[in-house]
Amino acid sequence: MSKKKLQNSDWRDLIRGAGALKQRSAPVPWRARLRKLWLWIRRLFLLCAIGGLAFGAWYAYRNLYIEEIFSSEAHPIKKIEFKTDGVISPKWLTSYLKLPKxxxxxxxxxxxxxxxxxxLTQVKSASVERIYPDTLRIVMTEHKPMVKFFAKVDYTDRIYLMSPEGIFFEPICVNAGFVEKLPSLAGASLKFxxxxxxxxxxxAALEEFLAYAQxxxxxxxxxxxxxxSLANLTMPLLSVKTRNGTQIIFSTxxxxxxxxxxxxILRYSKEKGLNAIERIDLSLKGRADVKYSDYPKK
Amino acid sequence: MSDSKTIAALEIGTGKMQVFLGEIIDGKIMNFVGSGQATSDGIKKADIIDLYKAAAQAQAAIIAAERSTGTSIKGVCLGISGTHIKGFRNVGSANVAGADGIVRREDVERAKNDAKSKSLAEGRTYIHKICCGYHLDGQYCTDPIGRKAEHIDAEYWLVHGDTAKLSDDIHIVQSFGLNVEHMVFSGIASALAVTNAEQKNAGVLVVDIGCGTSDYAYFNKGRIFQTGVVPIGGDHITNDLSFGLRLSRKNSERVKIHCGKAVISEDEKSQKFWSLGDRQIGDKKIPMAAINAIIRARLEELFLILREEVEEFLGEGGIRELVLTGGTSNLDGICELASAVLEIPCSKGKFDSSVRPNLRYQEFSTALGLLEYARNERERDSKKKSGPLGLLGGLFNF
Known part of the structure; x- marks a missing residue:
């Protein structure tokens, strides 16, 4: 700055100042130091926030296929990624969804x-995601069968499976042999x-009982x-029929x-050759009643 | 959406550091929001003699103001005073360029630039460049654009101060991380607070009698014609009482505040005042006549200096009224004395009705005037920005 310019200077030149501010050192009491520190902290915080946003944008750009999401050009689905904790097969799912080629x-x-x-009654929850660029991800959780249940609906015999939570569902992709082995539920008064x-x-009570049996x-x-008789208030009972035709009565x-x-009882009967047991009542307090159909008469 | 901005008015005075916070809403309305005050240190006769102490006190006042309102300020309207502040009149000339003889904006700008371009001595810096009006072929007018003339003169009152001392004032603010948005001579600020447009049109001399100095500003036809600083203030009266009555400064100040009068009646002359007030050993009775004689002598000196400085405006078409403000103007009888010396009607400053009653004290006139100055500047800026380009610029104004 020339000498003549300085002589004609305005007070604002002292602020913008190449001249006066450098000539003298500013007085900085502790209050001013603290305030300046606070100002710098705020600036640093702002810088960090901007940096964070920029990093976020960069990360999204690199990982979320922004271009694909926002581009008008759509990619065909090449793969359906399917995960389940149950038995529904990808093949069945593909046929069910019927997504066009x-x-x-x-x-x-x-x-x-x-x-x-x-x-689908068998599906507890499902999530469907688009995984860019060309994959569709389906993740499902299914109800697990505990017992089967036969019912006649619309003059048609139907088979339902019941989960430990008490949910009934129509079986999909459940092995017929596995269904055959499941005990059937009888005597339950159900609404449809x-x-x-x-x-x-x-x-819950039935699940506990079957867990012991298992x-x-x-x-x-x-x-x-x-x-x-499970809901009976005075004497709740569970009655089981085995594949041999034996009826076993349990209290809860x-x-x-x-x-x-x-x-x-079963071991004793086997040892004694008494195989035709008609009824075992285990619900009695101090004893168990066993009735044989082929017990030799004296 | 309303646009509001909080601005601080900082008065660096010999007696106190006063900060008023005002919220300027939509560039028009000034809403007083809080204040802070600290005693001055490191300042003598409005000049900074210890920068560190002065900065610490000013910053204490700013912090007190911020805490009183819970707001954080960024900009300061700084009021300055001191005997280093001088002013002079300069006239810039230009010939009217148009063949039709109509004065255009370009002609006015040339005359104004000529008036403002006067170089100062080394170590001096301009504070204000105030346009006092124009002369078209020798005839005074306030708005020459569109009128017919051959020659235009622009008359300016240029206020300047010592560069190092102005830098000190700026340093105090900047070292606290704040911007100096406006720098205003205290005399002008006080005049803005205690006079109205009618008084300024008629011709009024406003004298802010502070602690270390007395700042004055003369207005006529709605414009500032002259400003100045007389190096006499309330502190000088306290000193005189201290020497004359052999009292400590503290007691002299007490005597000045409690029984100090510029003019007393014959009955009051016989009255006496206890110097300490506790009637213990050392306490003595001081005749009111003695107190008055000391105060009167100093005030007469002040008004005589003032009379010399504004001599050219005393008379027909000049100063019609004298308005006193500042802390020392609270002395009883000061208006009568000033009126007697300057031979013009005198009154104390009257504040605008928009000023809250609890702020209508003469010692606050500078700080209030600084807020008013900031509001005026903001209003002028917002008018400039009101165009489409201005609005676009406003989008990027952080």
Missing amino acids: KSTFNDVNIFALKNSLES DGSVPQKYEHA AKGELANWKEVNVS KDYIKQFDRLEY
Whole structure:
């Protein structure tokens, strides 16, 4: 700055100042230092925020296929990635979804697909995602069968499976042999929601009972579990019919003791050659009644 | 959407550092939001003698103001005073360029630039460049554009100060991370607070009698014609009382505030005042006549200096009224004395009705005037920005 210019300067030149500010050192008391520090912290924070946003944008650009999402050009779906914790097979799913060949991301309504899958009674929940550039990912969780249930709906015999939560569903891709081995539920008074029975209220009690039976290895021999007296307030009972035709009656208390007695009775009968057992009543407090159909008369 | 901006008015005075915070809404309305005050340190006769101490006190006042309102300020309208502040009149000339003899904006700009381009001595910096009006072929007018003339003169009152001292004032603000948005001579700021447009049109001399100096501004035809600083203030009266009555400064200040009068009646002359007030050993009775004589002498000196400085405006068409403001103007009888010396009617400053009653004190006139100055500047800026380009610029104004 020339000398003449300085002589004609305005006070604002002192602020913008090449001149005066450099000539003198500014007084900086502690309050001013703190305030300046705070100002710099705020600037640093702002810089970090801008940096974070920029990184986020960069990350999204690199990983989320922004171009594909926003581009008008749609890629055809090359692969359907399917995951389930149950038995529904990809083949069945493909035939069920009936997605046209060469269908693109834009053609697929993932919300409609999700609703369609969740309308299946066997499917507990489903999620459908577009994985750019060319993959459709379907993840499902299914109800697990505990017992089967026969019902006549619209003059047609139907078979339903019941999950441990008490949900009834029509089996999809469930092995016929596996269904055959499941005990059937009898004696339950169920209401129907359309063609499917509503949730069974005492499923938790039944699950506990069947878990003991499974642990003792008895479940495979059972053909039917009758729960008509399970809701009885004075004496709740469970009645089981084995594949040999034996009826076993359980109370809903102290399953360990009852299964121990059952084991003893079955072992004793086998040793004595008494195979035609008609009825075993384990619900009695201090004893168990056993009725043989071929017991030799004295 | 309303646009509001909080601005601080900082008065660096000899007696106190005063900060007023005002919110300028839509560039028009000034809403007073808070204040902060700290005693001055490191300042003598409005000049900074210890930069560090002065900065610490000013910053304490700013922090007090910020805490009182919970707002954070960025810009400061700085009021300055001191004996280093001088002013002079300069006239710039230009011939009217148009063949039709009509004065155009370009002609006015040439005359104005000529008036403003006067070089100062080394170490001096302009504070204000105030246009006092124009002369078209020797005839005074306020708006020459569109009128017919051969020659145009632009008359300017140029206020300047010592570069180093102005830098000190700026440093105090900037070292606290704040911007100096406006720098205003305290005399002008006080005049804005205590006079109305009618008084300014008729011709009014406003004198802000502060602690260390007395700043004055003379307005006529709605424009500033002259400003100046007289190096006499309330502190000089306190000093005189201290020497004359052999009292400490603290007691002298007490005497000045409680029984100090510029003019007293015959009855009051016989009255006496206890110097300490506790009637213990050392306390003595001081005749009111003695107190008055000391105060009167100093004030007469002040008004005589003032009279010399504005001599050319005393008379027909000149100063019609004298308005006193500032802390020392609270002395009883000061208006009578000023009126007697300057031979013009005198009154104390009257604040606009928009000023809150609890702020209508003469010692606050500078700070209030600074806020008013900032509001005026903001209003002028918003008018400039009101065009489409201005609005576009406003989008990028962080």
